[in-house]
Amino acid sequence: MDQVVLARSLFGTTMAFHIIFATIGVGLPLMILIVEILYQFTGDSDYALMAKRWTRGFAVLLGVAxxxxxxxxxxxxxxxxxxxxxxxxVIALPFQIEIFAFLLEALFMSIYVYAADRLSRGMRIISVALVAFGAVMSAILITNVHAFEGTPTGFRLVNGEIVDVHPWQAFFNPSFAVSAGHVTVSAYMTGAFVVASMAAFKMLKRGLVEKEYVFHRKALLCGLVVGGLFSVLTAVNGHASAQHLYREQPEKLAAAEGLFETQRYAPLAIGGVTDRETHEVKYALEIPWALSFLADNRFDTEVKGLNEWPEEDWPPLFVHTLFNLMVGFGFLLLAMSIVGFTWRRLLKRDSFPRWMIWGFLFSGPFSMLAIEFGWIFSCTGRQPWILYHMMRTAEAATRTGNLGMLFLLFTGVYLLLAVATIVVLRAYFKRHPLGDDLVGGDLIGGEEADLHV
Incomplete structure (x- = not known):
């Protein structure tokens, strides 16, 4: 296999594994903060118990992330x-600042886990808020390096030498804002739907007592409402992202939509398969003029097609499928949240039918698939450049051999970590069942006797 392909496969596998824990590591602290605030303002001890149990799980996931x-x-x-x-x-600043963001997260995570029963209500909220802030800042800062790859600024390459360096200009590159917004809202969406998925899984168990069912129903609805809100925000940010691609990476937008010919009133292709030979998207549903509007809020906007660039500079055409899967899962998740909220709050039903709970069970995996497809689309759609129009991926790759062996070894490590994570979480919560927590521990006035792990 080609050396560049092996290098990309190895790093892509690493990121595909890491992004699961990193995304939940951003989204779950927000959910803990929300239920902590709900507990402090409503006095409902179920919300305090959610914060307690979700924090236990977060600690395990952080240990893998x-x-x-x-x-x-x-x-x-x-x-x-x-x-x-x-x-x-040029762009070392995000890595350097991220260290402090992680320290902030770890410090207040320790305070919240080990000293929550000694903190005032206000300090408990502040502690979790700073954990959530540190987590999202870490994600934004690291993702900013990826944003820089798409819009490299703050330096020039002259005869292979890096000159005229402006680190802060590179930091606040043109992709910074839209990238930071997307990683934030999509991670919050995913964290919420993971919570909803786990609650649905528990609700499918036979023989639940009433208090356990009510507890999981509250967690499910919380996940669906928060997930639905951030699904909408992700869609809004996605529109901004498309307009950003139109301005900064037009061939990536053209590949995402399978558009070969430059045209006004460009249609939006939903589904289908891009055919390189015939220069069309076969079996797609086309919405007339929609791509032009998506690109610049005007139906007569001229959108450049792939034929404007040499074929060797085209992104892989399968990114159209990745883009469609990402968007499709996003809208499916929004539909799930609307159904759940309508059933419980508007129709005021006390229980969900099992078929509906089965649907909610898949909300967590679907949200994670949307993240994975979106990440692969974002990276693959930039190819063949590692620094857009400055440095090709092949120019940046290592010349060291034995990458195939490293790929197999690291894949084995990730499988082992995944299995170990599942085993540890199952063992821990099996020893600390919800029923015991519901009948034990004093959850009055924020003085939980058993909140710390």
């Missing part, structure tokens, strides 16, 4: 040495 993130950082240097030269001289 840290080493997998460290592996990703090491692989950046090993697999892409030429790119890392640019990072070291």
């Amino acid at each position: 840290i080493p997998s993130g460290t592996i990703a950082g090491v692989q950046l240097s090993l697999l892409w040495p030429e790119f890392m030269k640019v990072v070291g001289k």
Whole structure:
């Protein structure tokens, strides 16, 4: 296999694994903060118990996110040495600041876990808020390096030398705002739907007592409402992202929609398969003029097609499928949240039918698939460039051999970590069943006797 393909496969596998824990690591603290605030303002002890149990799970997931993130950082240097030269001289600021964001998250996570029963109500909320703030800032800062790859600014390459460096200009590159917004709202959406998915899983168990069912129903509705809200915000940000691509990476937008010929009143292609030979998207449902409007809020906007660039500069055409899967899962999740909220709050039903709960069960996996497809689309759609129109991916790749063996070894490590995570979570919550927590522990006035792990 080609050396560049192996390097991309190895790093892509690492990121595909890490992004699961990193995304939940951003979304779950917000859910903990929400139920903590609900508890403090309503006095409903179920919300305090949710914060307690979700924090236990978050601690385990954080223990996997840290080493997998460290592996990703090491692989950046090993697999892409030429790119890392640019990072070291131009865009090192996000990596440096991210250390402080992680320290903030870890510090207040420790305070909340081990000293929650000694904190005032206000300090409990502040502690969780700072955990959530540190988590999202870490994600934004690291993702900013990816944003820089799409819109590299703050330096020039002259005869292979990096000159005229402006680190803050590189930091606040043209993709910074839209990238930061997208990683935030999509992670919050995913964290909420993971909570809803776990609640649905528990509600499908036979023999639940009434208090357990009510507890899981509250968690489910909380996840669906928050997830639905951030689904809408993700869609709004997605529209801004499409307009950003129209201005900054037009061939990526053309590949996402399978558009070959430059045209006004360009249609939006939903579904289908891009055919390189015939220059069309077969079996697609086309919405007339919609792509032009998506690109610049005007139906007569001229959208450039792939034929404007040499074929060797085209992104892989399967990114159209990735883009459609990402968007499709996003709208499916929004529909789930609307159905759940309508059934419980508007129709005021006390229980959900099992077929509906089965649907909610898949909301967590679907949201994670949307994240995975979106990440792959974002990275693959930039190809063949690692620094857009400055440095090709092949130019940045390592020349070291034995990447195939490393790929197999790291894949084995990730499988082992995944199995270990599932085993630890199952064992922990089996020893601490919800029924025991519902009847034990004093949950009055914020003085939980057993909140810390």
